[in-house]
Each structure stands twice: as structure tokens, then as C-alpha cells.
Amino acid sequence: MVTSVRRHRPDAGCIEAVDVARAALVDAVGAAAVGDHLGHEVEGERLVSHVFGCDRPGYRGWQWSVVVTRASRQRDVTVNEIALLPGDAALVSPVWVPYRERVRPGDVGPGDLLPTDDDDPRLVPGWLAGDERTEPLPDDDLAPVVVAAEIGLGRARVLSLEGRDLATARWYGGEHGPDAAVTQGAPASCASCGFLVRMAGPLSTVFGVCANEVAIDDGRVVSFDHGCGAHSEANPKGVPPSLALPEPVLDTVGFDDVESF
Numbered sequence: 289m290v291t292s293v294r295r296h297r298p299d300a301g302c303i304e305a306v307d308v309a310r311a312a313l314v315d316a317v318g319a320a321a322v323g324d325h326l327g328h329e330v331e332g333e334r335l336v337s338h339v340f341g342c343d344r345p346g347y348r349g350w351q352w353s354v355v356v357t358r359a360s361r362q363r364d365v366t367v368n369e370i371a372l373l374p375g376d377a378a379l380v381s382p383v384w385v386p387y388r389e390r391v392r393p394g395d396v397g398p399g400d401l402l403p404t405d406d407d408d409p410r411l412v413p414g415w416l417a418g419d420e421r422t423e424p425l426p427d428d429d430l431a432p433v434v435v436a437a438e439i440g441l442g443r444a445r446v447l448s449l450e451g452r453d454l455a456t457a458r459w460y461g462g463e464h465g466p467d468a469a470v471t472q473g474a475p476a477s478c479a480s481c482g483f484l485v486r487m488a489g490p491l492s493t494v495f496g497v498c499a500n501e502v503a504i505d506d507g508r509v510v511s512f513d514h515g516c517g518a519h520s521e522a523n524p525k526g527v528p529p530s531l532a533l534p535e536p537v538l539d540t541v542g543f544d545d546v547e548s549f
């Protein structure tokens with residue numbers, strides 16, 4: 289039974305108008321779809337919702353809401369609105385999730401576009417803080433940067449400090465950082481590997497790029513304290529050297545059958 293009274297004064301005429309509400313509902317959706325009267329809810333001054341069960345197949349737990357009202361100093365009650373609403377036990381679709389929040393790394397394929405918001409916190413204008421800098425340029429040094437941008441040099445936006453922090457956390461904490469499984473048995477870290485290519489910019493103090501084609505991280509950003517078994521200075525100590533081949537033996541007694549054409 290759905291019955292509640294809010295701060296509005298219950299109107300007896302509207303509350304008693306169950307038959308009026310049911311008649312309007314049957315007229316609108318058909319008698320077969322209308323279930324029992326489940327209660328009412330006072331919505332406002334002389335404004336009451338009557339709730340009926342929904343007997344439509346596939347709508348278990350849904351409820352009809354018929355809003356009735358009455359003009360001041362009038363006895364007649366009229367129907368204001370009819371709506372089908374989900375009850376507590378209704379089966380409803382999941383909450384809508386905007387497409388941007390559903391995109392996952394790797395979802396953007398050839399030909400796809402994924403616009404970046406103008407106020408994306410990961411980016412700042414290029415003239416505000418170049419990716420070589422950690423602080424905004426002083427006004428005196430700004431002019432050349434602005435001019436360079438106006439004639440097409442430089443980039444419109446670069447990574448903000450927040451953008452760098454997010455990238456650092458993602459790269460360092462993932463499969464290319466010190467905690468990756470491949471690092472655990474590595475003979476040494478990337479910092480001492482000849483296959484590590486140095487980067488430029490503020491992230492270069494922590495990361496480089498692996499350029500070893502046989503390494504699992506080839507072409508990827510790796511942290512200096514990452515590592516793998518393909519390290520350039522991997523020491524083969526403990527691994528037996530290749531067995532030396534014996535001297536060839538010239539057999540002067542036996543012979544081989546050779547097919548002739």
C-alpha cells in the first residue's frame with residue numbers, strides 16, 4: 289500500500305476520487321492493463337496521485353500514477369496526468385552512462401574520432417606551460433611563445449601538471465613499471481640497458497622508451513626501474529656455454545648409397 293502525506297494538507301475530494309482516476313486510466317490504457325488500487329500520494333495543494341498496479345505483460349513491478357486535482361471551491365475532481373512509473377520491484381534499464389565515460393583504452397580504432405573537451409584538465413594552453421616546463425612562463429618570456437603559436441609553430445595545448453601526474457601513475461603502476469612481473473627476474477633495470485632510448489621533457493627523468501625488438505616492451509615507455517630478461521648486459525653466468533663441436537671424422541671404410549639420375 290503506497291500512502292504518504294507530505295506537508296500539503298490532504299484534500300478529501302481528491303483522495304476519495306479513486307473511481308474517477310480508475311475510469312480515466314481504463315479509458316486511456318484499457319481495463320486489462322489496470323490492476324488494484326495501491327494507494328495515493330499527496331503531491332500538493334488539492335493535488336493527489338492515485339497509484340494502480342500495472343497488469344501489462346512484461347511490466348511486472350510497474351505502477352500507473354493518475355494525478356487528480358480540484359479547483360478551489362469546486363467539488364468536481366479532474367484528471368491531470370497519467371503516467372507509468374517503475375515501482376521498487378520493477379525491472380528497469382541500467383543508468384545511462386555517457387559515451388565518453390564508456391570509452392576504454394584501445395577502443396579508438398582507425399577512422400574514429402574522440403574529441404577532447406576544451407576544459408580537459410589534462411591539458412593547458414601551449415603558451416601557459418610548455419611541456420619542457422613545470423611552471424608558467426613569466427610575462428616577459430611569453431611573447432616569443434605566443435608569436436610562435438600564431439605562425440603555426442608549437443602546439444595549441446600541452447600536458448598540464450595533472451595530465452603528467454595521471455600519465456606517470458598509469459605508466460609507473462602498470463606493466464611497464466617496477467612492479468611488472470617481467471621485472472622481477474630481470475638481471476638489471478632499464479636505466480642501465482643499452483636498448484633504452486632517452487626521452488625529452490619533464491617525464492624523461494623517470495621514463496624512456498625500450499628499443500629492443502625481442503623485448504616484450506619494445507616500442508613502449510618504460511620506467512628506469514623497470515627491467516626484463518632481454519637487458520643488453522644480461523650476464524650469462526650460470527648458463528652453460530654452447531657445447532663445442534667435436535672434430536670431424538673421415539670415414540674411409542663405410543659408404544653411403546647415393547641415388548643417381
Ligand code: SF4
Nearest residue numbers: 478481498500503516
Ligand atoms: S630490453 Fe628490457 S631492460 Fe632493456 S630497455 Fe627494454 S625492457 Fe628495459
